[in-house]
Amino acid sequence: MDKHNGYGNAGMGFIDGAYTPVSEMRIPVTDMGFQLGDMCYDAIHVHKGSFFRLKDHLDRWENSIRERRYTTLDFDRDQVAEILNGCVARGGLKDSMITFVATRGSPSTAHKDLRTCNNRFMVWALPYYKVFSDEEERTGSDIVIADTIRIPPESVDPRVKNFGRLDFVRALFEAYDRDSKYAVLLDREDNVTEGRGWNVFALRGGVLMSPDSGVLEGITRRTVVELSEKLNIECRLTKVPATTLRDADEVFITSTAGGIMPVRSIDKKPVGDGAPGPVTTRLIDLYWKLHEDPAYSTPVRYDVAAAAAE
Numbered sequence: 191m192d193k194h195n196g197y198g199n200a201g202m203g204f205i206d207g208a209y210t211p212v213s214e215m216r217i218p219v220t221d222m223g224f225q226l227g228d229m230c231y232d233a234i235h236v237h238k239g240s241f242f243r244l245k246d247h248l249d250r251w252e253n254s255i256r257e258r259r260y261t262t263l264d265f266d267r268d269q270v271a272e273i274l275n276g277c278v279a280r281g282g283l284k285d286s287m288i289t290f291v292a293t294r295g296s297p298s299t300a301h302k303d304l305r306t307c308n309n310r311f312m313v314w315a316l317p318y319y320k321v322f323s324d325e326e327e328r329t330g331s332d333i334v335i336a337d338t339i340r341i342p343p344e345s346v347d348p349r350v351k352n353f354g355r356l357d358f359v360r361a362l363f364e365a366y367d368r369d370s371k372y373a374v375l376l377d378r379e380d381n382v383t384e385g386r387g388w389n390v391f392a393l394r395g396g397v398l399m400s401p402d403s404g405v406l407e408g409i410t411r412r413t414v415v416e417l418s419e420k421l422n423i424e425c426r427l428t429k430v431p432a433t434t435l436r437d438a439d440e441v442f443i444t445s446t447a448g449g450i451m452p453v454r455s456i457d458k459k460p461v462g463d464g465a466p467g468p469v470t471t472r473l474i475d476l477y478w479k480l481h482e483d484p485a486y487s488t489p490v491r492y493d494v495a496a497a498a499a500e
């Protein structure tokens with residue numbers, strides 16, 4: 191195993207116009223994605239051979255590209271979809287996490303005028319993984335509320351999914367120091383935002399709440415909003431003060447990497463009775479059932495891999 195590539199050895203990717211094993215993917219050190227964190231991305235999953243909410247992920251991706259002013263990408267929406275399919279099919283993956291990234295690219299002069307960059311596009315598909323371990327998914331996880339505040343949206347728009355995450359990194363080391371692996375960040379007014387890779391929900395007095403702003407508009411979050419309508423549970427996207435999270439009856443996080451995952455304690459204080467609550471459990475069940483609904487899933491065309499090999 192390449193000691194610098196860890197988990198990335200297993201999958202199939204695409205970079206600079208060619209399919210490439212993930213372990214061999216490289217970007218030049220002159221790419222502004224590396225030097226400035228000037229990039230955006232999206233992450234989608236394949237469950238039992240089908241993409242989940244492909245259209246919604248592509249819509250969010252297109253919005254990010256527009257916001258970041260990446261005007262020299264070589265691949266349009268349909269081509270991006272084709273390449274996502276190509277990576278999963280070539281990797282032979284039935285359950286996969288796929289990350290697709292645009293970087294600003296390398297400037298053509300040493301003055302680093304960003305307008306001279308050719309934007310770079312890359313994708314990697316890995317076997318499916320989750321934010322929480324299997325055990326934590328069953329029993330709930332222990333999270334902390336970090337002292338580090340989330341980078342304000344006026345500086346970096348969190349709706350443009352990006353790897354500029356030094357606030358999360360700092361918060362995670364706070365969590366490690368407090369015997370936890372997960373940190374949720376507040377904004378400057380002590381309202382809840384999100385964690386690295388996930389949105390958060392609190393259930394209190396029968397009402398579900400999740401932050402309305404200062405966060406990535408997660409596709410899983412949207413799915414929970416839709417599912418709670420079906421369950422006749424009131425769900426509000428609103429300001430969520432830290433005290434609401436601390437006093438909640440149930441708390442869970444949402445992410446493409448794992449779906450809906452229960453939280454059993456916050457800052458070492460149990461949430462509810464310290465076990466996943468009935469609403470969380472019901473939502474988890476419905477979330478995975480929804481993957482069987484053709485309105486939400488797009489089958490991977492695995493035959494493209496065989497055709498390419500001929």
Ligand SMILES: Cc1ncc(COP(=O)(O)O)c(C=O)c1O
Binds near residue numbers: 385389408
């Ligand atoms: C900062 C952040 N918030 C929330 C999420 C959850 O979004 P989604 O449900 O679309 O995966 C992610 C996903 O990676 C994220 O990076």
